[in-house]
Amino acid sequence: MADSSPLDNMLAQMERAREYVDIDDGIFERLKTPERTLTVSLPVRMDDGSVEVFEAYRCQFDSARGPFKGGIRYHPTVSKDEVSALAGWMTWKTALVDLPFGGAKGGIICEPKDLSEGEIEQLTRRYTEGIRRMIGPDIDIPAPDVNTNPRTMAWIMDTYSMYQGHAVPEVVTGKPPEIGGTDGRVEATGRGVSIVTEEIFDYLGTHVGDADVAIQGFGNVGSVTAQLLDERGANVVAVSDVGGAIYDPDGLDITDVLDYVDDNDGRLDGYEPAEEISNDELLTADVDALIPAAIENVITVDVAERMQADVVVEAANGPTTFDAASVLVDREIPVVPDILANAGGVIVSYLEWVQNSQQYSWEVGEVNRDLEDRLTMAFDEMLAAYEEKEIPDLRTAAYTIALERTANAHNLRGLFP
Numbered sequence: 324m325a326d327s328s329p330l331d332n333m334l335a336q337m338e339r340a341r342e343y344v345d346i347d348d349g350i351f352e353r354l355k356t357p358e359r360t361l362t363v364s365l366p367v368r369m370d371d372g373s374v375e376v377f378e379a380y381r382c383q384f385d386s387a388r389g390p391f392k393g394g395i396r397y398h399p400t401v402s403k404d405e406v407s408a409l410a411g412w413m414t415w416k417t418a419l420v421d422l423p424f425g426g427a428k429g430g431i432i433c434e435p436k437d438l439s440e441g442e443i444e445q446l447t448r449r450y451t452e453g454i455r456r457m458i459g460p461d462i463d464i465p466a467p468d469v470n471t472n473p474r475t476m477a478w479i480m481d482t483y484s485m486y487q488g489h490a491v492p493e494v495v496t497g498k499p500p501e502i503g504g505t506d507g508r509v510e511a512t513g514r515g516v517s518i519v520t521e522e523i524f525d526y527l528g529t530h531v532g533d534a535d536v537a538i539q540g541f542g543n544v545g546s547v548t549a550q551l552l553d554e555r556g557a558n559v560v561a562v563s564d565v566g567g568a569i570y571d572p573d574g575l576d577i578t579d580v581l582d583y584v585d586d587n588d589g590r591l592d593g594y595e596p597a598e599e600i601s602n603d604e605l606l607t608a609d610v611d612a613l614i615p616a617a618i619e620n621v622i623t624v625d626v627a628e629r630m631q632a633d634v635v636v637e638a639a640n641g642p643t644t645f646d647a648a649s650v651l652v653d654r655e656i657p658v659v660p661d662i663l664a665n666a667g668g669v670i671v672s673y674l675e676w677v678q679n680s681q682q683y684s685w686e687v688g689e690v691n692r693d694l695e696d697r698l699t700m701a702f703d704e705m706l707a708a709y710e711e712k713e714i715p716d717l718r719t720a721a722y723t724i725a726l727e728r729t730a731n732a733h734n735l736r737g738l739f740p
């Protein structure tokens with residue numbers, strides 16, 4: 324099963340964790356299967372007057388613990404299988420950090436780089452129309468993911484609100500603050516990644532301030548993580564995007580790299596102060612921490628065998644294949660799993676949703692404190708399970724907590740009808 328699909332990886336991770344928790348067979352079957360997935364086709368009038376039809380999905384994986392919650396991704400590799408895995412991971416993530424949500428995910432098969440802003444807006448509004456009967460503040464609350472952002476969330480909120488006849492800010496999170504978004508949401512996932520990176524270094528008896536770090540992906544999550552780790556004193560020696568990586572063994576000047584990317588259409592290529600290397604070289608660089616923050620399945624068995632990092636912090640969802648994860652366990656390279664490492668985003672999304680429900684807004688310090696408290700508590704619970712149950716790796720420990728909580732919710736609610 325070397326480089327199996329994200330869904331196969333997730334199901335295999337669930338089976339491994341099940342060895343350490345007592346879950347009824349029938350409930351485990353329910354946990355393995357999404358509640359529903361909607362496929363929609365989206366006709367969009369392009370700028371040249373032609374009509375193009377895009378395929379898109381919304382998968383609602385599990386709602387035993389609360390309304391569905393999960394991002395929307397625009398990418399050419401989106402598939403039904405991928406959104407199902409991502410929706411499952413959202414379920415385990417919200418359970419692990421103990422938010423009153425289930426898990427969902429959506430995606431549109433498209434290459435946003437080839438679309439104008441107007442075409443992306445039309446696509447977003449048509450997608451919202453396509454899924455509007457299955458979303459809502461108490462039903463399913465989307466958020467940003469790869470290639471979507473606060474601008475996209477504003478269009479979704481507006482389209483949904485037009486159908487309702489009144490403003491419904493709490494139908495999405497990750498909105499611009501001017502229309503009900505919370506301060507701190509854009510940085511939340513990267514902030515969470517930087518917090519757990521510091522935690523794992525402390526646990527291993529080292530210090531993040533002395534660490535060399537490589538980060539794959541320089542989008543929302545990767546760039547904020549780079550900035551915050553830089554602020555914590557770490558040496559960010561390599562960062563990358565889809566076009567390749569840049570490397571400086573003395574540490575990149577992250578502020579300068581961010582300014583360069585801003586002036587270069589969001590791309591890293593051509594950044595002269597650093598050496599250009601490939602994404603593969605970044606993943607196998609001799610660093611203290613490797614932080615994949617792009618897409619899934621980038622840490623394959625081959626990469627895991629050649630990896631020189633001492634610890635991996637999974638900012639992306641599903642960056643390590645199931646078999647590669649086993650190689651890292653054998654090589655005793657600790658991995659902070661995605662369902663904890665990138666949970667900062669959904670934690671602050673929850674805080675945004677709560678603020679919208681109360682029609683009240685908190686200052687950013689309060690949001691960041693709450694984020695840190697919830698994340699460090701979940702980190703400690705994962706470590707406690709890892710040590711007390713003598714589980715071989717942190718991912719399995721995290722899954723035992725998430726599966727147990729979700730199974731308990733199913734057990735308490737029973738089976739209808």
Ligand code: NAD
Pocket residue numbers: 467468469470471512539540541542543544545563564565566602616617618619638639640665666668669
């Ligand atoms: P983004 O679109 O802002 O950035 C993605 C980055 O990955 C870009 O730099 C892009 O060039 C790079 N990339 C894409 N394909 C690549 C490839 N094949 N090789 C190397 N780099 C590649 O997306 P994001 O919001 O930063 O999300 C990144 C990851 O974090 C995803 O796995 C996402 O599911 C996960 N995540 C995001 C959030 C969030 O709040 N945005 C929350 C939790 C998890």
